[in-house]
Amino acid sequence: MVERPDIRALVPRASAARLSRRAFLSGLVVIGGTSVLAACAKSTGFAPSALPDGRVEGKLNVYSWGDYDDPSNIRSFQKSGTSVQFDSFGSNEELIAKLGATRGTSGYDIIVPTGSYIPMMAKNGLLEPLDHRYLKNMGNIDPLYLDQSWDPGNKYTVCKDWGTTGFVYDTRAIKRDLLTWGDFLDAATTEASKNVALLEDPWEVACTFFAANGIDPNTTKKADLEAANEYLVNTLAPHVKAFNSVAVTSGIPEETFTLMQAFNGDVRQGLLATDKPDAWKFVYPTPTANLWMDNWAIARGAQNMDAAYQFIDYILKPEVSFREVDYIGYSTGIKDLAAMAKKHDFSYPELVFPDAEVIQRLTPAEVNSSAGELVAILNRMMAKAGS
Amino acid sequence: MSNTSPTRPEADGSVSLVGITKTFGNATAVDHIDLEVRSGEFISLLGPSGCGKTTLLRMIAGFEQPDEGDILVGGASVVDLPPHRRPVNTVFQSYALFPHMTVAENVAYGLRQRRVPKDEIARRVQDSLALAQMVDFADRKPTTLSGGQQQRVALARALVNRPKVLLLDEPMSALDRKLREEMQIELKLLQRELGITFIFVTHDQAEALSMSDRVVVMEKGAVQQLGTTEEVYRDPANAFVAGFIGKQNFIDATVSSPDALTTADGSIPLHRLPQGVTSGSSVRAAVRAEVVQVSAQRPNGPALQGTLAGISFLGDSIQYVVLTASGLELIARVSPDRAEHLSTGDTVWCSWDASELRVFEAAA
Amino acid sequence: MARRKVNGYAAIGFPTWAYVVFFFIVPLALVLWYSFGYKPDLFTAHANDILSFDRYAEALDATFVGTFWNTLRIGVIGTLLCLIIALPFAYWLAVKMNPKWRPLALALVLVPFWTNFLVRTLGWQIVLSPRGFLSDALQNLGIIHGRLDILYTQSAVQLGVVYNYLPLMILPLYVAIDRAGRPLREASADLGANRWKTLFTVTLPLAVPGIASGCLLVFIPLMGDYITASVLGGAQGNMIGQLVASQFNTAQNWALGSAMAVLLMVFTAAAVIVFGAAGLIIRSLVRRSRRVQLQGGAA
Numbered sequence A: 001m002v003e004r005p006d007i008r009a010l011v012p013r014a015s016a017a018r019l020s021r022r023a024f025l026s027g028l029v030v031i032g033g034t035s036v037l038a039a040c041a042k043s044t045g046f047a048p049s050a051l052p053d054g055r056v057e058g059k060l061n062v063y064s065w066g067d068y069d070d071p072s073n074i075r076s077f078q079k080s081g082t083s084v085q086f087d088s089f090g091s092n093e094e095l096i097a098k099l100g101a102t103r104g105t106s107g108y109d110i111i112v113p114t115g116s117y118i119p120m121m122a123k124n125g126l127l128e129p130l131d132h133r134y135l136k137n138m139g140n141i142d143p144l145y146l147d148q149s150w151d152p153g154n155k156y157t158v159c160k161d162w163g164t165t166g167f168v169y170d171t172r173a174i175k176r177d178l179l180t181w182g183d184f185l186d187a188a189t190t191e192a193s194k195n196v197a198l199l200e201d202p203w204e205v206a207c208t209f210f211a212a213n214g215i216d217p218n219t220t221k222k223a224d225l226e227a228a229n230e231y232l233v234n235t236l237a238p239h240v241k242a243f244n245s246v247a248v249t250s251g252i253p254e255e256t257f258t259l260m261q262a263f264n265g266d267v268r269q270g271l272l273a274t275d276k277p278d279a280w281k282f283v284y285p286t287p288t289a290n291l292w293m294d295n296w297a298i299a300r301g302a303q304n305m306d307a308a309y310q311f312i313d314y315i316l317k318p319e320v321s322f323r324e325v326d327y328i329g330y331s332t333g334i335k336d337l338a339a340m341a342k343k344h345d346f347s348y349p350e351l352v353f354p355d356a357e358v359i360q361r362l363t364p365a366e367v368n369s370s371a372g373e374l375v376a377i378l379n380r381m382m383a384k385a386g387s
Numbered sequence B: 001m002s003n004t005s006p007t008r009p010e011a012d013g014s015v016s017l018v019g020i021t022k023t024f025g026n027a028t029a030v031d032h033i034d035l036e037v038r039s040g041e042f043i044s045l046l047g048p049s050g051c052g053k054t055t056l057l058r059m060i061a062g063f064e065q066p067d068e069g070d071i072l073v074g075g076a077s078v079v080d081l082p083p084h085r086r087p088v089n090t091v092f093q094s095y096a097l098f099p100h101m102t103v104a105e106n107v108a109y110g111l112r113q114r115r116v117p118k119d120e121i122a123r124r125v126q127d128s129l130a131l132a133q134m135v136d137f138a139d140r141k142p143t144t145l146s147g148g149q150q151q152r153v154a155l156a157r158a159l160v161n162r163p164k165v166l167l168l169d170e171p172m173s174a175l176d177r178k179l180r181e182e183m184q185i186e187l188k189l190l191q192r193e194l195g196i197t198f199i200f201v202t203h204d205q206a207e208a209l210s211m212s213d214r215v216v217v218m219e220k221g222a223v224q225q226l227g228t229t230e231e232v233y234r235d236p237a238n239a240f241v242a243g244f245i246g247k248q249n250f251i252d253a254t255v256s257s258p259d260a261l262t263t264a265d266g267s268i269p270l271h272r273l274p275q276g277v278t279s280g281s282s283v284r285a286a287v288r289a290e291v292v293q294v295s296a297q298r299p300n301g302p303a304l305q306g307t308l309a310g311i312s313f314l315g316d317s318i319q320y321v322v323l324t325a326s327g328l329e330l331i332a333r334v335s336p337d338r339a340e341h342l343s344t345g346d347t348v349w350c351s352w353d354a355s356e357l358r359v360f361e362a363a364a
Numbered sequence C: 001m002a003r004r005k006v007n008g009y010a011a012i013g014f015p016t017w018a019y020v021v022f023f024f025i026v027p028l029a030l031v032l033w034y035s036f037g038y039k040p041d042l043f044t045a046h047a048n049d050i051l052s053f054d055r056y057a058e059a060l061d062a063t064f065v066g067t068f069w070n071t072l073r074i075g076v077i078g079t080l081l082c083l084i085i086a087l088p089f090a091y092w093l094a095v096k097m098n099p100k101w102r103p104l105a106l107a108l109v110l111v112p113f114w115t116n117f118l119v120r121t122l123g124w125q126i127v128l129s130p131r132g133f134l135s136d137a138l139q140n141l142g143i144i145h146g147r148l149d150i151l152y153t154q155s156a157v158q159l160g161v162v163y164n165y166l167p168l169m170i171l172p173l174y175v176a177i178d179r180a181g182r183p184l185r186e187a188s189a190d191l192g193a194n195r196w197k198t199l200f201t202v203t204l205p206l207a208v209p210g211i212a213s214g215c216l217l218v219f220i221p222l223m224g225d226y227i228t229a230s231v232l233g234g235a236q237g238n239m240i241g242q243l244v245a246s247q248f249n250t251a252q253n254w255a256l257g258s259a260m261a262v263l264l265m266v267f268t269a270a271a272v273i274v275f276g277a278a279g280l281i282i283r284s285l286v287r288r289s290r291r292v293q294l295q296g297g298a299a
Ligand SMILES: Nc1ncnc2c1ncn2[C@@H]1O[C@H](COP(=O)(O)OP(=O)(O)OP(=O)(O)O)[C@@H](O)[C@H]1O
Pocket: B024, B025, B027, B028, B029, B047, B048, B049, B050, B051, B052, B053, B054, B055, B056, B203
């Protein structure tokens, strides 16, 4: 599939920038959702959701990232008699702000939050618990993507798609094999010095150091954070050319960098766009990396329950799901997608469907008490690199 | 006026326009004009709106290039010179004073461009402001001045450069009547004293007549008449000039004999027939309102009878409007002390001295 | 009677003060208020039950100061470049161009504003890339040897901000030069000044208010810009807006972000005051040089 150039979300929030298909539509959002949550948590006045009654409603309102679903899938779903209305947001904060402010009267039935935000959304009552009886196709999901730490038992969400972080390098500039985050940092400070792009994402940047040193990437230990600060700011930063979450899709064809930290699906886009794909090598580095997931959920106050369940269940069908993969360039977590990809001559399948062994070692990012310090570290790195 | 006037030009301030033509798109603003302006002369360009007066002036100043013809100042062609190199200065209709400079800085502007030494600038600005009676306002900004004061500054700013020729484009149109009359006198005196050539644009005939040595009457980009004020007033070259100078009554008539015209309201005597006009031809006769007498009694000589349709008091004269039986409207302006006691609706007789009647060929 | 007058005045004045209050004072007061608070826990962006200046101490570290100087340099150079480019263009637009075409030219100046700020900045990423057409063209012309290496540098940011903010400079300059007007330029020529003299002694001095507002319109938003730097900047060209944005978005620390925003505002205002004072000094020097001291005058 040939990708057209994408205008990607530039919200300096990892979750927004990491998805190539999440076309930028909603602008840069500085409205945080959390304080709205703090305010609404005190009052309990949430409009109740309608109960499913077996009669499928004639319309459905979906609030998702821009250009994040295959239009042909939507069209064929609508043939069942339910018209689907899409609205888009540009960041999880925007989604949360909207839901928090309207308290169940937003009118949205289906929403698409990122995994690490789900605990706080659930805690603040923004999500409707899922009744698995209405989701017959949940069995199509590979168990690897069920029962995640941020939503045990899939109480509120099911996987929409997921991705991970690795790095890609120009084999003409870096002639040795790089396999680990340790190798990445070593090359970044030697052969690739001044030609390195890091993601503009505090967690991801810190993860390179933690993973390379065998530390849990979600660590909150002071000593770990201090060590990361020391290395990243004083050693790594001067070698970095850019902190840019969307660099890779243009960076590969334009050869702007020789070493780039990147999300797997974005690397595939870059390779599809270049005329010299053989010059580049992508690595799922050991020992671990982020596993992020965007998820289907039903908003508290949804009025079209039956249609919402029917839509999610429809999207979980294998053939429908494969079209989604082809359109957005990331895996949806449905079983046997890799085999279907092979059948359909899907290019660079290994960049969308890593081996199970890779998936097993990934660590979902958490939003925890170290978040502020990670932001400070990234800011110090940027200041140091620019000085 | 200051008697320290430093601005008498030593060089020749004559201006010659030779076959000047200017078109904008397909509209001809100035059409083959030839004009000789003598050094030290006060000449007015008079004509209705849009007749090309400003355009002519702008060509002399250099803001417009003529399509054809040559312009000579003091005997030398200036058409190829940019405005800043021409030995003329302009007083603009809107004055165009620099709002960010004080009055003194405005006046000094031209001298500064010519790198006149600082102390000489100070002296000449002082003199020039004295001439314009604006010394007390030297440090004010132009926006804080009245119209008349601004005009004086504009004049001082032009005169300080001792131009050979000064161009003035309706400089008094923004002033009220009283101030305008005062300024007319001052300006005329100043011009006499300095001996600079003034080319003065106006569409106010009274202004032109009261100030000028000679008047150029223009219409549709062409010169209709060039002459002294007296000539233009007494002896207009054609019906247009006659109509433009003074308040004229036009009477369509036929020449019945070498010394009489037949009109719809009867016969009127004729002093002399212009050359080329023969008996039997249709003509247009003109008589100025100031020479028409209105009387309730039939005068001795020939007269036209009519009904008095209107009376208005104009201050220095009384204006009567008389309607004849054929529908001709005659206007008479009589000085109040010579006016009879008449009221509207009266039957009256209009008469005039035959020598005051001008006869022009009827327009085709 | 008097009372009615007051009411009438208030009704007429309503939109003005409403604008000021709702679009300026309220947001500013909120930011100021947040800046004295703190971030109490992970899921809360700010709290104001304990007030302190601690966030300012936290914000004002070496990272902030270093990045501020970097931003100030980009801002000053960017504003000057905009001015240097916009001046001749605005002059040409107001003075030389056939008035018939002026509305079209002004519309074209604004064309970039029809697209999203981010999108047009991303456009430059394509233009400036080392394998892009500009790079190829410059290499073919022999102007550069080797690929164009400007993307993700400070020069790219500089170029990006000039592009993004240039219309904000052109428009007030155009209005100011246009207002100075042809009659005054003609009067200047009539008094013996050539084009350059007229430009420097009449047109530009009269355009000073326009120049000042153009500089403010460019400099102030430029100081707070973070999109241009994020897209084109790379590590060399980062700007202080990115620090503020990262606190509000990524760190969800509104207290610290607000303190940074307030500091940015204060520093930017200080810079404006310094430049403004320099401008006033220059103006008074210019005025002194053209002053005419009448001798023994009655003035
Ligand atoms: N720049 C121009 N472009 C097009 N036409 C012009 C221009 N300047 C003057 N004209 C035309 O040339 C003719 C003469 O104009 P000009 O300004 O010389 O008249 P004027 O005698 O000064 O009139 P007024 O007494 O109203 O000032 C007019 O028809 C005018 O419309």
